[in-house]
Amino acid sequence: MTESAIILKSAGSKRHRAESRFRAYGLIAIAISLSFLLIMIGSITMRGTAAFKQTFVQIEVNLPTEKLDPEGTRDPEVLRKARYGKLLKSALREQFPDAKKRADKKSLYKLISSTAEYSIRDQVAANPSLVGGIHPFWVRASSDVDQYMKGTIDGSLEESQRRVNDKQIAWIESLKASGSIESRFNTQFFTGGDSREPEQAGIMGAVVGSALTLLICFLLAFPIGVLAAVYLEEFSAKGRINRFIEVNINNLAAVPSIVYGLLGLAILLNVFNLPRSTPLVGGMVLALMTLPTIIIASRSSLRAVPPSIREAAFGLGASKVQTTFHHVVPLAMPGMLTGSIIGMAQALGETAPLLMIGMVAFIVDVPGGVTEAATALPVQIFLWADSPERGFMEKTSAAILVLLGFLVIMNLAAVYLRRRLEIRW
Amino acid sequence: MVESLAMNEASEQPATPILKVRNGQVFYAEKQAIIDVNVDIQPNAVTAFIGPSGCGKSTLLRCFNRMNDVIPICRVSGSFEFSGQDIYDSEVDVVSLRQRIGMVFQKPNPFPKSIFDNIAYGPKIHGLASPKAEMQEIVETSLTRAGLWEEVKNRLDQPGTGLSGGQQQRLCIARAIAVQPKVILMDEPCSALDPIATATIETLIDELRESYTIIIVTHSMQQAARVSQKTAFFHLGELVEFGSTEQIFSSPVDERTQNYITGRIG
DSSP: HHHHHHHHHHSSSSHHHHHHHHHHHHHHHHHHHHHHHHHHHHHHHHGGGGGGEEEEEEEEEEEOOOOOOOOOOOOHHHHHHHHHHHHHHHHHHHHTTTTSSSSHHHHHHBBBOHHHHHHHHHHHHHOOGGGGEEEEEEEBBOOHHHHHHHTTSOTTGGGGGGSOOOHHHHHHHHHHHHTEEHHHHHHHHHHHOOOOSSSTOHHHHHHHHHHHHHHHHHHHHHHHHHHHHHHHIIOOOHHHHHHHHHHHHHHHHTTTTHHHHIIIIIITTTTTTOOOHHHHHHEEEHHHHHHHHHHHHHHHHHSOOEEEEEHHHHHTTOOHHIIIIIIIHHHHHHHHHEEEHHHHHHTTTOOOHHHTTTTTTOOOOOOOOOTOOOOHHHHHHHHHHHHHOHHHHHHHHHHHHHHHHHHHHHHHHHHHHHHHHOOOO | OOOHHHHHHHOOOOTSSSSEEEEEEETTTEEEEEEEEEEEOOTTTTEEEEEESSSSSSHHHHTTTGGGGGGGTEEEEEEEEETEEEETTTTTOHHHHHEEEEOOSSSOOOSSHHHHHHHHHHHHHHOOOOHHHHHHHHHHHHHHHTTHHHHHHTTTTBBBGOHHHHHHHHHHHHHHTTTTEEEEEEEEETSOOOOOHHHHHHHHHHHHHTTTTEEEOOSSSHHHHOOOOEEEEETTEEEEEEEEHHHHHHHHHHHHHHHHTSSSSO
């Protein structure tokens, strides 16, 4: 038997088999978790992308001067006060004269969104020269029509089983034939606030609310967290009290977030009477929640700074404060920032504490400041997921996609910052 | 405090010791690391501290610029004088003490900054150079004295951590020189370096002796013999023997010293 044959034979030995078995287990574990992730993201994406499209209907609307602007001033304020709903309805009746009965008229009006009159109002107020003529307007189709166009409502079902009746389907088909119905990119979803009508609802209010909340959270939690970490790690005596504080900080990091929400409700709202439902209070509550994470991350990155750097600075006659802030903190900063961003990403996804302090309210306007009532992304998802309308289902998934997008951006920023700022020694 | 130190220096005679220790004792919690040490360090000479590991030579070295202050369990007693002034007086400003008594560590520890900033940091925090040109000059003189100027003059803006080990150690020496100290403490400055870099540093130490008082802790007896004029041998926290390097290595009085330098203990 040659030397190489011996080597070949031992390759199939017991410990070799154990090794390949272990590798297989590892691969299976990774494959399972990856496939779960793929299924989750895949199903959300499939449902959510539909929300980025919205069906629009073109309608010829008569804008008679005597109804809109009897005085002839063309003042936008006057134009805003006119009743466009009526004009829109008569325009629909004109387009589809076969709707004679009350019930038919009702179904006809339901083709377009109930918010369509406001979009016409805004267009007329912005461009008063439209008054006194017949003009085509593209308006949002109602959510049911939108869903039918997207194929989520099956036209072959019994009429009583579906949300669009036979007449409506006939009208939609005639609109299709004349090219007066089309699917467009739904900018409203990204620029608008919440609405009771799924076709009108947008994510912007929640995004701004989340951004303001996180801003407050960062402004409070980062400086406090970093200073606490620097003091505990660099200045305080490493005695029993320090250890006691450390244990408690670790415990606080594991406290369920709803507890912080209750604390915010009891102290910030009820004792200090801060404004309810606002990013200010939301940010303060989330800051409390994020603080332990930031302190723990900052302490460990301070500990990772080699003691030789401190010695070098002391040896040159730098004081404790100079050593800490000229050398140790700048070296620990990448780790501190990364820890903070990860803490903030956690805060971005937090729902329960915000429910407690009333950021769950239905708010149409995009908030303009930290003391205005607002909602946040995860709460918006919660609200939409709770709505029975079919149209909100896709909005929910789309909002989850937006939230995931922000989380990915924040985590990438953390990785980038760490790579960028890291100094090797 | 700075003025009083300066006055003391001006009035001192060349022969009087610059550092004086009487009944020096150091404890780490309950353990005594330095037992009743008396030593006089002559100015403008190289004094070597030798002895086996854990004999207290580094601990004593760190007493001179109060680096032991950072260790909470460390307690120092006895009299430590620098130019006639008590180092451990409560009035003493540790910052200006360390400006007078600089230190070079075992492992080269440049700041992760540019070569220029490494040198400039000390003078900056002590306010030694306000105009920029002055700082430029300090950096150049310090690097020249440390024998590093020619090697780095074209890349002062590059990180000090990018230099080789020996260059880094010379950078650390230049950094210590930049604050214009009287004494430079060196804690095994060559233990992390290769023989060629070690030889360079030893030559440098010999040159620096003219302007500075140097105390060097070393594990290498050959190094002590090569660079120092005075040698102190420590064993188990005691100063066993202190004398001229020649005498210690050729005719040690104490048996322990003889055993150590002939390689029987340590």
